[in-house]
Amino acid sequence: MLPLFVLLIHYLPLPLALGHYDICKSWVTSDDGPSWEYYACQPKSMVMKEYAIIKVDPPGITCGDPSEYFCTHENPYLCSDECDASTPDLAHPSSHMVDKDEEGLATYWQSVTWKRYPEPLVANITMSWNKTIELTDDIVVTFEYGRPTVMMLEKSLDYGRSWHPYQYYADDCIEAFGMTPKKVVNLIASNITRVLCTEEYSRWAGSKKEKNVLFEVRERFAIFAGPDLRKMENLYTRMESTKGLKDFFTLTNLRLRLLRPALGGTYVQRDNLRKYFYAISNIEVTARCKCNLHANACNFRDGALQCECEHNTTGQDCGRCKKSFRNRSWRSGSYTPIPHGSPNAYCECYGHSSRCSFIDFLNVVTCVSCKHNTRGQHCQHCRLGFYRNVSAELDDENVCIQCNCNQHGSEHERCNETGDCVCRPGATGTKCDECLLGYHWRQGCHSNVCDDELLICQNGGTCHQGQRCICSSGFKGSLCQDAKCDSTHRNCDSASSTMVMSILLLVCTLLLSLEGI
Numbered sequence: 107m108l109p110l111f112v113l114l115i116h117y118l119p120l121p122l123a124l125g126h127y128d129i130c131k132s133w134v135t136s137d138d139g140p141s142w143e144y145y146a147c148q149p150k151s152m153v154m155k156e157y158a159i160i161k162v163d164p165p166g167i168t169c170g171d172p173s174e175y176f177c178t179h180e181n182p183y184l185c186s187d188e189c190d191a192s193t194p195d196l197a198h199p200s201s202h203m204v205d206k207d208e209e210g211l212a213t214y215w216q217s218v219t220w221k222r223y224p225e226p227l228v229a230n231i232t233m234s235w236n237k238t239i240e241l242t243d244d245i246v247v248t249f250e251y252g253r254p255t256v257m258m259l260e261k262s263l264d265y266g267r268s269w270h271p272y273q274y275y276a277d278d279c280i281e282a283f284g285m286t287p288k289k290v291v292n293l294i295a296s297n298i299t300r301v302l303c304t305e306e307y308s309r310w311a312g313s314k315k316e317k318n319v320l321f322e323v324r325e326r327f328a329i330f331a332g333p334d335l336r337k338m339e340n341l342y343t344r345m346e347s348t349k350g351l352k353d354f355f356t357l358t359n360l361r362l363r364l365l366r367p368a369l370g371g372t373y374v375q376r377d378n379l380r381k382y383f384y385a386i387s388n389i390e391v392t393a394r395c396k397c398n399l400h401a402n403a404c405n406f407r408d409g410a411l412q413c414e415c416e417h418n419t420t421g422q423d424c425g426r427c428k429k430s431f432r433n434r435s436w437r438s439g440s441y442t443p444i445p446h447g448s449p450n451a452y453c454e455c456y457g458h459s460s461r462c463s464f465i466d467f468l469n470v471v472t473c474v475s476c477k478h479n480t481r482g483q484h485c486q487h488c489r490l491g492f493y494r495n496v497s498a499e500l501d502d503e504n505v506c507i508q509c510n511c512n513q514h515g516s517e518h519e520r521c522n523e524t525g526d527c528v529c530r531p532g533a534t535g536t537k538c539d540e541c542l543l544g545y546h547w548r549q550g551c552h553s554n555v556c557d558d559e560l561l562i563c564q565n566g567g568t569c570h571q572g573q574r575c576i577c578s579s580g581f582k583g584s585l586c587q588d589a590k591c592d593s594t595h596r597n598c599d600s601a602s603s604t605m606v607m608s609i610l611l612l613v614c615t616l617l618l619s620l621e622g623i
Contacts, residue, residue, distance in 0.1 A: 127342075127447055130402050130416040144417060146399040146439040146447025146566045149240040152370050154391040155204040158233040162215070167229045169216045171195050176219050177381040178251055178465035179370035185380050189216055203231070203386045214250045220367060220382035223374060229384055231362040233391065234266060237411040241355045243392035245321035250385040253369025255308050256282045259321055262359040266426055269361060270362075273321050274303035277310075282365075290322040298329050299354040310370060319385075323355065342441035346453055347462045356396060362389075377511045389481045397448060399439025417449045442471055456501040458485035479506040491519040496528070512539040514550035546572045556586055565589075 107543055132145035133140060160288065162168055169176070170191030177185035190196040198216035220227045245259070259272040276282035285303035307319040330341040345352045366381045374382065397402030397413035401424050402412050414584045415424035427436045440448045453462045455473040458480045462471050476485035488494055488506035498505045501565060511519050511527035515538030519525045529538035532551030541551040556563050556573035563575035567586030570576050577586035 108536045127213040127399060127441070128402050129446075130400075130449075144449040146441060147402040147416065148397055148399055149394045149402060149404040149413070149576070151392055151394045152404075154235065154239060154393050155233070155389055157237075157406055158235055158391070159199045160204060161232045161234070163232075164228075167217050168198065168200065169218045174219060174221075175380065176216075176383060177378060179368070179381055182370070182378050182381045185378075191566060198385070200231070203389050204233075207387065214252065214385045214387035216250075217364075217367075219380045219402050221379050222486075223376065223379050223382070226365065227367055227382065227384075229364040231364070231386070231389075231390060232266070233360045233389065235358060235411060236265070236409075238263075238356060238358050238396040239391075239393040239411075240321045240352075240396050241391070241393045244323050244390075245360070246388070246390040247319045247362065247386060248317050248388040248390075249319065249368075250317065250387050251383070252310070252317055252370060253307055253317065254364050254367055254384065255310075255369055256366035257319070258283075258363045258365070259309075260363065261357040261360040262361070263353065263357060266359045271301050272360075273301060275305075275308050275319060276303060277305060279303035279305055279306040293326065293329060295329055298326055298348075310368065326355075326517055327422070339444040343444065343449075343471065346440060346442050349461050350511045360391065397425075399441070400449065453484065455485045456480070458501075468521075478503045479508070491521075493523055493525045495519050501533075510537055512537050515539050544572075548573070561585065 127146050127148045128150065129145060131142045131144045134143045134457075135141075147614045148379055168191070169189035173188060173190035173192070173196070175185050176187050176189060177183065178187070180504050188196050189198055191199070194239070198214060202213040203215045205213055207607045210446075213229075217227070217229050224582040230313065252273070255276045257278045259275075260269045261272050262269050270435050274283045274285060276287075279287040283303050287305045288300075288302045289304060289306065290302065293302075295610045307316075315576075324335065327335055327338075327341055330344045330485075364384050370381065387455040395413055396410050397415065399417070400417045400419040401413040401415050404411055406412070410420055413424045415421070417424075417439070420426060420428050425436065437450050439450060440453065442448070442453065452472040453473065455462070455476065458476045460476050463474045465472060472483045473485045476482070479484075479489045481487050481489050486500060488514045490511050491511075492506040493509055495502070495505050507525065509519060509521035509525060509527060511521055513519075515529055515533035516527040517530055518528065526536050527538045529535070530550065532542055532545035532553065534540050534542050541547050542555060543556050546554055554561060555570035556575050557572050559571075563569050563577070563586050565581040565586045566578035567575040567581065575584060575586045577583070579592050582588050582590050
């Protein structure tokens, strides 16, 4: 009964196309009998903040130790609010950025005030998951008492060993980062992964009004999937074909670098520095566990998120084969072919290419710049002038062997699947570098002049390597068939003697005629 249930679930309508890859297998019946049919699959999106480890630095940047009073921009000279780490109701620890706020009461992390101005007030907030995740919605950071005038968002793909900018935020992008301000809505397919500086979240709007700062993921998705994200199959296809697109939305850590707080105006008022600080009530990260399309569930156990791997894979990200299933190398699943994908990479390039391209009018994904003398949509064929090494696997660097056809003896440089070249008339051998009987080699195969069997040298001549007759004295011609006529052979040509006698007779006749006159 279970296989039938799974089959029915698989073919039920799926919401918003995001569910294309929620089922890993279905029980199907074919001419060969019933069996499992496997698909690409991935876990559902989750709110990731509850699984994150939060770190704030530098040390001492969180307010409350020692306690201090602070002001707000609405009442900059009424500084009766207190931050005190030793009193729960007055403390603002980092955990308040990811806790669940009670209705009507927002809890928030807060930094110290800018009492050391003009020394920069800088805070770094790092979220770590000890797991690779893939963003599925916007990152939303909610600030209390004003959004920073300068900040940046960074990500790491290697658990914090290296960092890469995600987006810059400033009230003046050119002044802060030397960048021209741009909006995500103005991006196109060719620059979807471009790192921008935006000014729309940094200009003062009043702390009671606009609080959120966004890293727009949905608007980037919409470039391929449409404004309502109902063409996710287009996005998934692009994920397979566009270099770096999948990695752009993938991370292990996020870091917010707060570089200058909200000013509440155009300049810093030195006579009241207690109104300048950072306060964050929520960081919303919606993502799914990266399981390389080999799992449809991800659970939190032993202090970390863990993919529930299918397709005989294992590991935190389903990144390797199970011990008894290693006769083939591990590969990630694929979003294509649409709609169910494949448990193994559909656009497999067998290690001969690291880049694919989507051809719109054909709706296919093809490998680009195949190496190791391979060619084809999946680098599965050999280039012209090479043939398949049957003793090597398709992913072997030596899978294609050069034909090495002799340029003089072969019609062209191509050979067949066994390495045999196409020979010109008279040539033979695997590489067309030998001659058939009746031919001789001279920068290619040429017909024999003589062979001592059918083309026999005459008048005592001898055949030299089939290429020419060496004639005896007094004879010439390709087969020594003609007699020579030179100073040592005066009467060698009877026709010439007859002509001379005829001329002499004619002269005598003319002389006798003149005497009779």
